[in-house]
Amino acid sequence: MRISTGQLYDRSVQSVLDSQVSLSDIQQQLSSGKKLLRPSDDPVGATQVIRLTEEIAQINQYKKNSNLLINSLEQEETILRSVNTGIDRARVLMLQSGNGIVGSNDRKAIATEMSQIKEQLFALMNSQNPADEYIFAGYQSASPAFSFNPSAAGDKYSFEGDGGENKIQISDNVKQQMNNSGLDVFENVLSRLTSSVSGTAGATDVSLKVQGQSAFDKFHKTNYDAITPMNNQFQVSITSSTQAQVINLGSGAVDTIDFSSGSAFLYKGLEINITGTPGDTVNFELEPPQKKNIAETLNDFVNALNNENITNGDFERALSDVLVGADNSMTSIANTISKLGARRNSTDAVLASNLDLEISNKAARSNIQDVDYAEAVSELSRQETALQAAQATFSRVTGTSLFDFI
Numbered sequence: 001m002r003i004s005t006g007q008l009y010d011r012s013v014q015s016v017l018d019s020q021v022s023l024s025d026i027q028q029q030l031s032s033g034k035k036l037l038r039p040s041d042d043p044v045g046a047t048q049v050i051r052l053t054e055e056i057a058q059i060n061q062y063k064k065n066s067n068l069l070i071n072s073l074e075q076e077e078t079i080l081r082s083v084n085t086g087i088d089r090a091r092v093l094m095l096q097s098g099n100g101i102v103g104s105n106d107r108k109a110i111a112t113e114m115s116q117i118k119e120q121l122f123a124l125m126n127s128q129n130p131a132d133e134y135i136f137a138g139y140q141s142a143s144p145a146f147s148f149n150p151s152a153a154g155d156k157y158s159f160e161g162d163g164g165e166n167k168i169q170i171s172d173n174v175k176q177q178m179n180n181s182g183l184d185v186f187e188n189v190l191s192r193l194t195s196s197v198s199g200t201a202g203a204t205d206v207s208l209k210v211q212g213q214s215a216f217d218k219f220h221k222t223n224y225d226a227i228t229p230m231n232n233q234f235q236v237s238i239t240s241s242t243q244a245q246v247i248n249l250g251s252g253a254v255d256t257i258d259f260s261s262g263s264a265f266l267y268k269g270l271e272i273n274i275t276g277t278p279g280d281t282v283n284f285e286l287e288p289p290q291k292k293n294i295a296e297t298l299n300d301f302v303n304a305l306n307n308e309n310i311t312n313g314d315f316e317r318a319l320s321d322v323l324v325g326a327d328n329s330m331t332s333i334a335n336t337i338s339k340l341g342a343r344r345n346s347t348d349a350v351l352a353s354n355l356d357l358e359i360s361n362k363a364a365r366s367n368i369q370d371v372d373y374a375e376a377v378s379e380l381s382r383q384e385t386a387l388q389a390a391q392a393t394f395s396r397v398t399g400t401s402l403f404d405f406i
Contacts, residue, residue: 052365058172059358066170066351070344072178076135077340079127080185083294084333086124090117090298091326097305098319104308111305118298122146122157125186125295136182139164145182146295157295159187171350176343182293185336191290191297192324193220195270198233202280205262207273209317213324216269224286225250232286238278249283297325 096102097110126144128134133141138161145161152158163183167175193216197208210216225231231250238244244259246267257267264273274282292300304310304318 048364048368052361052368056358056361056365059354059361062170062354063351063358065168066347066354069168069170069176069178069347072129073340073344073347075127075129076179077337079124079135080333080337080340083121083124084330084337086117086121087294087326087330087333090114091323093117094301094319094322094326098316107305111302114298114305115302118295118302121298122148122295125182125293134161135179136185137161138179138181138183139166141166146186146293148295155292155296156299157293159183159293170347171354174346174350176347176350180336180339185332186293186295186329188291189293189325189328189332191292191328192321193217193289194287195220195284196287197282198285199283200281203238203274203276203282205273205275206282207264207271208284209271210269210320211266211271212269213320214269219268220286220289223248224289226288234284234286236272236274236282236284238274238276238280240278244274292325294325294329297322297329
C-alpha cells in the first residue's frame with residue numbers, strides 16, 4: 001500500500017489534533033470537576049443527571065415548603081396558647097364574680113377587666129401571618145375572620161370566613177394542612193346544654209335547673225333528637241305522694257323516681273322541684289344545642305355583670321353559661337393545639353425523609369458526573385505523553401524524504 005506525502009501529513013496532523021482534544025477534555029474535567037462535559041460523553045448518564053437534578057430541585061422546594069409550614073404551625077400554636085391564657089384569666093374572674101360577697105361595684109370592676117380580655121381575644125382571633133393573611137379565616141384570608149357589630153339583633157361577634165383548609169405540598173405524596181379555620185376552633189363551640197319547663201297541669205309551683213352539668217350533658221347528647229322534636233319532650237307525672245314518673249312523650253320510655261311535694265329531686269343532672277298532688281303533671285324539654293364563640297360568650301357575661309337589675313337566678317344562669325362556654329372553648333383550643341403538634345411531627349418526619357433522599361440523590365448524581373481526580377490526573381499524564389509522542393513522531397516522519405536514501 002502506497003501512502004502519499006499528503007496522506008502522511010494529514011494522518012500526523014490528525015493524530016496531534018486528537019491528542020490535543022483528549023488532553024483538553026481532561027483539563028476541562030479537572031477544572032470543572034465534571035466528567036460529563038457534553039451529553040455525547042455518556043447519553044444515559046446525562047439523562048440520569050438531568051432527572052436527579054430535577055428531583056433535587058424539587059426536594060429543595062419541599063424543604064422550603066416544610067419550613068414555611070413549620071413557621072405557620074408555630075405561629076398558630078403561639079396564638080392559641082395566648083387565647084387559652086386569656087380565657088383562663090377570664091375564668092378566674094368568673095368564679096370571683098360568683099362569690100356571694102361581691103357587690104355591684106365589684107362586678108363592674110370585673111366587667112371592665114373582662115371586657116379588656118374579650119377585646120384581646122377578639123384581636124387574637126383575627127391574627128394575621130407575615131403575608132398579612134388572616135390565619136383563622138379559611139379561604140377568605142384576605143378579610144378578617146371575625147367581625148363585631150354592636151347594633152346586631154343577635155350575636156355581636158360573627159364569623160366571616162369559611163371552613164377552608166389551606167394545604168401545602170411537602171413531598172411527592174404528602175400535602176399538609178397549614179391553618180385551622182376559626183369555624184372549627186372558635187365558632188363551633190357548644191354553649192351550655194339546657195332544659196326548660198314547657199307546660200304544667202295542676203302543679204302550683206315548679207322550678208327546674210341544671211344542677212349536675214356533666215350528667216345532664218350526657219343525658220342530653222343521648223336523647224336529643226334534631227329530627228323528631230317530640231322525642232325531646234318529657235313529662236313528670238305525680239303518681240302518688242312518694243313517687244312520680246318521668247315519661248318521654250316521643251318514645252314512651254318511663255322512669256320511676258322518688259318524689260316529695262315541695263322538695264327538689266335530681267333526674268339526669270336536672271334539679272326539679274314541684275309542688276303538687278297525684279295527677280299533676282309538669283312538662284319539660286331539651287333545648288337545641290347552641291354554638292357560640294368565646295368573644296360572644298364573654299360579651300354576654302359582661303352585660304350580665306353590668307346589669308344592676310339582674311336577679312340572682314338570672315346571674316347564676318349567666319355564670320353557668322359562661323363557665324361552660326369557657327371550658328368548651330379551652331377544650332376546643334387544646335384539641336387544636338394537639339392537632340398542630342401532630343402535624344408538626346408529621347412534617348418533621350417528612351422533612352427528615354426529604355433530607356435523606358436529597359443526600360442519596362446528590363451522591364448518585366456525583367457518581368455519574370463528578371470527576372475522579374486521581375484517575376483524571378493519571379489520564380492527564382497519559383494524554384500529555386501521547387501528545388508529546390505524536391508531536392515527536394510527526395517531526396520525524398515529516399522530516400524524511402526519498403532524497404534521504406539516495
